[in-house]
Amino acid sequence: MRLSIDHRTTYRFTEPQARVVQLLRMTPxxxxxxxxxxxxxxLDCDARITEGQDGFGNATTIxxxxxxxxxxxxxxxxxxxxxxxxxxxxxxxxPLPARLFLRDTPLTRxxxxxxxxxxxxxxxxxxxxxxxxxxxxxxxxxxxxxRGRPEPGLAVADAFTRGAATPxxxxxxxxxxxxxxxxxxxxVSGYCDRLEDNRPAPHGWADAWIEGLGWVGFDPMLRRSxxxxxxxxxxxxxxxxxxxxxxxxxxxxxxxxxxxxxxxxEG
Amino acid sequence: MGxxxxxxxxxxxxxxxxxxxxxxxxxWLQATPADELRRRQEAAETTxxxxxxxxxxxxxxxxSERIIPFDIxxxxxxxxxxxxxxxxxxxxxxxxNAFLHDxxxxxxxxxxxxxxxxxxxxxxxxxxxxxxxxxxxxxWAHICGIDLVRTGPDDFFVLEDNARTPSGVSYMLENREAxxxxxxxxxxxxxxxxxxxxxxxxxxxxxxxxxxGCGQNPTCVVLTPGxxxxxxxxxxxxxxxxxxxxxxxxxxVVDDDVVYMRTIAGRVKVDVIYxxxxxDFLDPLVFRPDSMLGVPGLIAAYAAGKVAIINAPGNGxxxxxxxxxxxxxxxxxxxGGEAKLPNVETWRCREPQALKYVLDHLDELVVKxxxxxxxxxxxxxxxASRQEIETFRAALIAEPHRxxxxxxxxxxxxxxxxxxxxxxxxxDFRPFVLTGSKxxxxxxxxxxxxxxxxxxxVVNSSQGGGTKDSFVLMDDANAMTQSMxxxxxxxxxxxxxxxxxxxxxxxxxx
Numbered sequence: 001m002r003l004s005i006d007h008r009t010t011y012r013f014t015e016p017q018a019r020v021v022q023l024l025r026m027t028p029x030x031x032x033x034x035x036x037x038x039x040x041x042x043l044d045c046d047a048r049i050t051e052g053q054d055g056f057g058n059a060t061t062i063x064x065x066x067x068x069x070x071x072x073x074x075x076x077x078x079x080x081x082x083x084x085x086x087x088x089x090x091x092x093x094x095p096l097p098a099r100l101f102l103r104d105t106p107l108t109r110x111x112x113x114x115x116x117x118x119x120x121x122x123x124x125x126x127x128x129x130x131x132x133x134x135x136x137x138x139x140x141x142x143x144x145x146x147r148g149r150p151e152p153g154l155a156v157a158d159a160f161t162r163g164a165a166t167p168x169x170x171x172x173x174x175x176x177x178x179x180x181x182x183x184x185x186x187x188v189s190g191y192c193d194r195l196e197d198n199r200p201a202p203h204g205w206a207d208a209w210i211e212g213l214g215w216v217g218f219d220p221m222l223r224r225s226x227x228x229x230x231x232x233x234x235x236x237x238x239x240x241x242x243x244x245x246x247x248x249x250x251x252x253x254x255x256x257x258x259x260x261x262x263x264x265x266e267g
Numbered sequence: 268m269g270x271x272x273x274x275x276x277x278x279x280x281x282x283x284x285x286x287x288x289x290x291x292x293x294x295w296l297q298a299t300p301a302d303e304l305r306r307r308q309e310a311a312e313t314t315x316x317x318x319x320x321x322x323x324x325x326x327x328x329x330x331s332e333r334i335i336p337f338d339i340x341x342x343x344x345x346x347x348x349x350x351x352x353x354x355x356x357x358x359x360x361x362x363x364n365a366f367l368h369d370x371x372x373x374x375x376x377x378x379x380x381x382x383x384x385x386x387x388x389x390x391x392x393x394x395x396x397x398x399x400x401x402x403x404x405x406x407w408a409h410i411c412g413i414d415l416v417r418t419g420p421d422d423f424f425v426l427e428d429n430a431r432t433p434s435g436v437s438y439m440l441e442n443r444e445a446x447x448x449x450x451x452x453x454x455x456x457x458x459x460x461x462x463x464x465x466x467x468x469x470x471x472x473x474x475x476x477x478x479x480g481c482g483q484n485p486t487c488v489v490l491t492p493g494x495x496x497x498x499x500x501x502x503x504x505x506x507x508x509x510x511x512x513x514x515x516x517x518x519x520v521v522d523d524d525v526v527y528m529r530t531i532a533g534r535v536k537v538d539v540i541y542x543x544x545x546x547d548f549l550d551p552l553v554f555r556p557d558s559m560l561g562v563p564g565l566i567a568a569y570a571a572g573k574v575a576i577i578n579a580p581g582n583g584x585x586x587x588x589x590x591x592x593x594x595x596x597x598x599x600x601x602x603g604g605e606a607k608l609p610n611v612e613t614w615r616c617r618e619p620q621a622l623k624y625v626l627d628h629l630d631e632l633v634v635k636x637x638x639x640x641x642x643x644x645x646x647x648x649x650x651a652s653r654q655e656i657e658t659f660r661a662a663l664i665a666e667p668h669r670x671x672x673x674x675x676x677x678x679x680x681x682x683x684x685x686x687x688x689x690x691x692x693x694x695d696f697r698p699f700v701l702t703g704s705k706x707x708x709x710x711x712x713x714x715x716x717x718x719x720x721x722x723x724x725v726v727n728s729s730q731g732g733g734t735k736d737s738f739v740l741m742d743d744a745n746a747m748t749q750s751m752x753x754x755x756x757x758x759x760x761x762x763x764x765x766x767x768x769x770x771x772x773x774x775x776x777x
């Protein structure tokens with residue numbers, strides 16, 4: 001399947017900024033099941049751009065932007081050819097051992113309610129394919145889909161008490177529950193064509209480690225494993241660690257962020 | 268216990284009179300009236316106060332700025348004792364460097380099952396963010412402070428490794444300066460290795476690890492969190508004595524993966540940063556996003572090999588409490604031999620045999636929580652009540668993996684000027700070890716901390732501890748180095764280290 005991606009991000013500052021430095025995790029890598037045919041990161045202002053890789057194996061881009069600047073338009077466009085994979089990852093760059101992803105973070109710390117939920121769903125089965133699919137369904141079934149942008153800093157324990165959840169929050173619940181049962185799990189940010197156009201955020205789902213199989217993707221929003229409809233971009237302990245942009249700016253005032261993501265399948 | 272301790276000047280408890288090598292020092296102590304010693308000690312403390320060598324006591328609003336009490340009686344290492352100790356320190360620091368290189372690279376030590384994987388991967392001090400980055404010249408722990416205790420002439424034990432940003436070197440230098448001024452007669456009587464070349468050694472270390480392609484004159488800076496930090500005096504002192512800029516994060520800017528310092532003459536490229544800020548506050552793009560102290564892009568510049576950061580980010584995994592008990596295995600794994608400098612014997616209660624031993628000897632041991640701090644969750648067997656011991660027994664059986672146990676040690680003492688005159692007090696020691704691209708050097712001196720309260724084993728400055736100067740004696744074989752001044756002192760120290768093949772020094776240190 002050929003997925004074309006258009007991801008636009010606009011920052012508007014109420015005061016001109018003297019300097020902006022941003023770390024982007026916005027470049028997908030080739031894997032066994034996704035080939036990046038074409039990829040561009042375009043910026044509407046002067047910047048020095050360098051490329052690298054972080055400790056998790058994500059491709060990174062650093063933007064060094066000199067001010068005064070009161071608006072940044074960042075446009076990421078590209079085409080990725082995907083193949084059917086049953087959710088099992090092949091050919092991903094994995095510099096870190098899977099068991100590292102048993103570690104929790106402030107955003108993904110399971111409270112008693114999530115721990116109980118995980119025990120009810122997974123029981124003593126641990127990280128088997130069947131148990132994790134059960135978890136994937138249980139998480140997806142528990143919430144209605146929230147359409148807005150994910151609320152910054154929302155911890156999974158708070159998200160778990162609500163009726164509606166964004167894809168990010170669903171993934172966080174899956175991750176926290178899996179780790180609570182001793183299954184390494186991580187956040188994946190990327191794109192999926194099964195969502196409506198002009199979404200206010202990229203998509204997010206989870207990977208879980210299954211002994212004997214390796215990393216396997218789980219998308220609780222779709223209640224299935226990612227197949228050819230998904231493009232992986234970055235992984236991390238949680239959505240912040242895998243987020244497309246981490247930025248700092250030097251200057252007064254507030255910022256406003258607008259994001260529009262469209263993913264379309266061509267054949 | 269205090270009465271049975273080895274005294275570093277007077278010798279073992281049963282001995283009459285001073286250790287034979289230190290008879291002259293004992294004479295000096297006896298010949299100098301206590302009032303005179305006290306006068307000199309007060310003169311030193313006045314100077315420290317004027318210089319502003321103070322520290323802040325957390326949680327004490329009355330005395331936010333204090334000086335650490337200084338004791339006029341020096342602590343002395345004989346040349347052969349120092350040579351043996353240095354050999355152990357070098358081996359340990361080389362192992363720490365090799366461990367960091369491995370754990371952020373191939374992780375051979377985990378694959379070969381020497382350390383439990385969870386001990387590293389589940390430890391917050393292991394920073395996956397910087398995994399895969401190789402620091403310039405593969406040096407990680409440029410400046411180490413290894414905390415030691417002593418129980419006999421050659422019996423040293425490591426209490427703690429400090430591989431992040433160990434402080435205290437300014438006390439080593441200022442204490443020496445005060446001693447040279449106030450007790451000059453000691454320096455004509457004893458051949459004491461000089462420490463005043465430390466800033467030169469540090470600068471040489473920094474320059475040696477500058478990224479390739481920086482030319483002959485790399486730009487080095489000291490990065491401080493700012494003047495409200497309790498060690499700010501040391502930061503400014505070191506920058507000043509090395510003749511390099513003292514900067515805060517706001518003075519640095521990264522552009523195109525290159526670090527620059529803002530100056531009135533414009534941007535100046537920076538090649539080596541001796542940072543005295545924690546990892547969390549280095550770069551908000553990679554570590555704590557809310558950090559106002561960081562330099563955005565610094566880790567990108569570091570990953571691109573454009574700047575050296577001293578000490579390397581991520582070093583906390585090497586000096587973490589949970590790792591400590593595995594240091595003998597770590598040293599053996601990387602050096603191929605037994606650790607010359609032992610840990611304090613530690614029983615890991617997660618291991619059934621160790622647990623059995625601990626349960627059988629609770630009244631003799633100190634039992635600690637692996638993840639506890641500040642004395643919380645600790646059993647001191649010899650002074651505990653029967654009830655306390657039984658409570659701990661139950662806790663140990665329930666959750667053995669959370670506990671370690673250690674013997675209670677008879678820490679060495681050094682005569683110290685107390686209200687009633689000279690009296691033995693317990694000491695510990697922090698030597699400083701520098702690693703550059705050309706190898707490892709032990710600074711011939713260090714920071715001696717002394718528990719000023721009689722019988723106390725607590726040397727922390729926040730709890731009534733003081734400091735002493737630490738003399739390292741040079742033997743006669745090194746006579747020529749004395750007259751050559753500054754630069755050669757480090758050579759003198761190396762010479763001693765290299766002369767270690769001697770038959771009398773080959774006894775294996777446990």
